[in-house]
Amino acid sequence: MAVTAMTGRFPGASTVAEFWDNLLQGTESITLTGTTESDHVPAYGILPGADEFDAEFFGYSPEEALIIDPQQRLLLECAHEALERAGHGGPERLTTGVFVGGSSTDHAAKVRERLPSMAESKVRLGSDLDYLSSRIAYKLGLSGPAMTVLTACSSSLVAVHLAVQSLLSGDCALAIAGGASVLVDVPRMRYDPDGIFSRHGRCRPFDANGDGTVGASAVGVVVLRPLTEAHADGDHIHAVIRGTAVNNDGRAKIGFTAPSVSGQAAAIRAAHLVAGVDAGEIGYVETHGTATAMGDPIEIAALTRAFRDSTDGVGYCRIGSVKSNIGHADAAAGVVGLIKTVLCVEHAMLPASLHFERPNPEIDFGSSPFVVNTRTQPWAGSPRIAGVNAIGIGGTNAHAVIAQAPPPRPTSSAPSPQLLVLSARTEQALDRLARLLAEQVADQDLADVAWTLQTGRTHHAVRRYVVAASVAEAVSALRGETHAAPDDLVALGDRWVAGEPVDFTALHAGHQRRRARVPTYPFERRPHTM
Known part of the structure; x- marks a missing residue:
């Protein structure tokens, strides 16, 4: 399956690009909460703008927006953004499924406390996790399966697995998958020596001083499509999901909340078999990596057991954990790890896993295939193949195998004037869109940009167009300069601005186009704060 788009909101980053830059810089985006209570966890991965939402865009009044849980609001925004980023946000949509995981929050309790006269049915519609996926399907007009997944920390990677299965079965032609875990107020988490959270507020995966993880809020969404169709249609492909697997530990562990070597190893091994890869080909694994005394040794033991089915190699596969950067995003943790891994594969870079100094003495790295990636470095060699691990409290394990994308399909176009169409719900948003496009259009094929804007976006009521024969001309036109333009394109643009139906595909007849990366x-x- 091709990964054709990724969006998200992360501690310290409001976009995937900012998130990737933070990873490359080795930034820790965990905030000390200032608590002086020794029995409370003193840090959290805070999500900037967690209470913000464009209610009017989605047809909600301010009062309605207040009732909706912020994680539903942010996931809805990210799903819309992902669909557009994939180039499939236009009026002619593929049958699209929605598969997302979510976390329990205190939003419903806040609504009941502050709006005591609010009907309980409305409170539940705004907060219950049942509606996390169906709200997206309703608001974006998506008619494929819509499923909300609840497997604790592995929810969003399990959602990706279900999306892959739905695409394979033909239930949908395109899939939005991911998850959210969002708390607007920084939680006061009491330290539990038997729990997963760090007393010191720092996540040190696989380190001798690791004492647990730190909580975090995050949202992550990916768009998936069968590889042959995505490639033939000119979609941008970040990477390829070669295989996924999901299972449960059953009773093969010491307790309900404990992890299991045999359970995890079986899921990892199954994903390798589905992907058709030898463990010796895998150069990186994004681990669950919570830095707990029990969890880290069991995870490495499970990975080693699975890898030993097909390789005797030692110290060749690098591992890391994004939780050292942003904390543990609960139901969104799996998709956050997936997004990081796709970026690693796409850009041939391995960001450092932070705070590793001395190995946990319970982990035998010396005889394992693994070494903690302690510095940001290029990923040498090809093909680049990676694994992503997610482990849910309660025993539901998920693993995915990620590989490089094939070279993009060649385009066929000669320089010629192009009609660039932009629309929004307000003049202010349209002005901002024009500025963003002027900043981002460089180094792209202008015909691809025109095609993506014409066919891959919803056409809103407030409209504007420019005609340009080159990128430089497009930039100046977007910034307000006027240029001579062919009469036929001007007439077509005028018709579109007037709201008349226009068949843009006729402009590209006989040409192969690729979906451009436009704003x-x-x-x-x-x-909208409750």
Whole structure:
């Protein structure tokens, strides 16, 4: 399956690009909460703008927006953004499924406390996790399966697995998959020596001083499509999901919340078999990596057991954990790890896993295939193949195998004037969209940009167009300069601005186009705080 788009909101980063830059810089985006209580966890991965939402864009009144849980609001925005980023946000949509995981929050309790006269049915519609996926399907007009997944920390990677299975079965032609875990108020988490959270507020995966993880809020979404169709249709392909697997530990562990070597190893081994890869080909694994005394040794033991089915190699596969950067995003943790791994594969870079100094003495790295990646470095060699691990409390394990994308399909176009169409719900949003496009259009094929804007975006009521024969001309036109333009394109643009139906595909007859990486809708987000 091709990964054709990724969006998200992360501690310290409001976009995937910012998230990747933070990873490359070795940034820790965990905030000390200032608590002086020794029995409380003193840090959290805070999500900037968690209470903000463009309610009007999605047809909600401010009062309605208040009732909706922020994680539902942010996931809805990210799903819309992902669909546009994939180039499939236009009026002619593929049958699209929605598969997302979510976390329990205190939002419903806040609504009941502050709006005591609110009907309970409305409170539940705004907060219950049942509606996390179906709200997206309803608001975006998506008619494939819509499923909410609840397997604790592995929820979003299990959602990706279900999306892959749905695409394989033909239930949908395109899939949105991911998850969210969002708390607007920084939680006061009491330290539990038998729990997963660090007393010191720092996540040190696989380190001798590791004492647990730190909580975090995050949202992550990927768009998936069968590889042959995505490639033939000119979709941008970040990487390829070669195989996924999901299972449960059953009773093969010491307790309900404990992890299991045999359970995890079986899921990893199954994913390798589905992907058709030898463990010796895998150069990186994004681990679950919570830095707990029990979890880290069991995870490495499970990975080693699975790898030993097909390799005797030692110290060749690098591992890391994004939890050292942002904390543990609960139901969104799996997709956050997936997004990081796809970026690693796409850009041939391995960001450092932070805070590793001395190995946990319970982990035998010396005889394992693994070494902690302690510095940001290029990923040498090809093909680049990676694994992503997610482990849910309660025993549901998920693993995915990620590989490089094939070279993009060649385009066929000669320089010629192109009609670039832009639309929004407000003049302010349209002005911002034009500025963003002027900043991002460089180094792209102008015909691909025109095609993506014409066919891959919803056409809103407030409209504008420019005609340009080169990228430089497009940039100046987007910034307000006027240029001579062919009469036929001007007439077509005028018809479109007037709201008349236009068949843009006729402009590209006989040409192969690729979906360009152009700006998505610039939401006008405002606080909606309960």
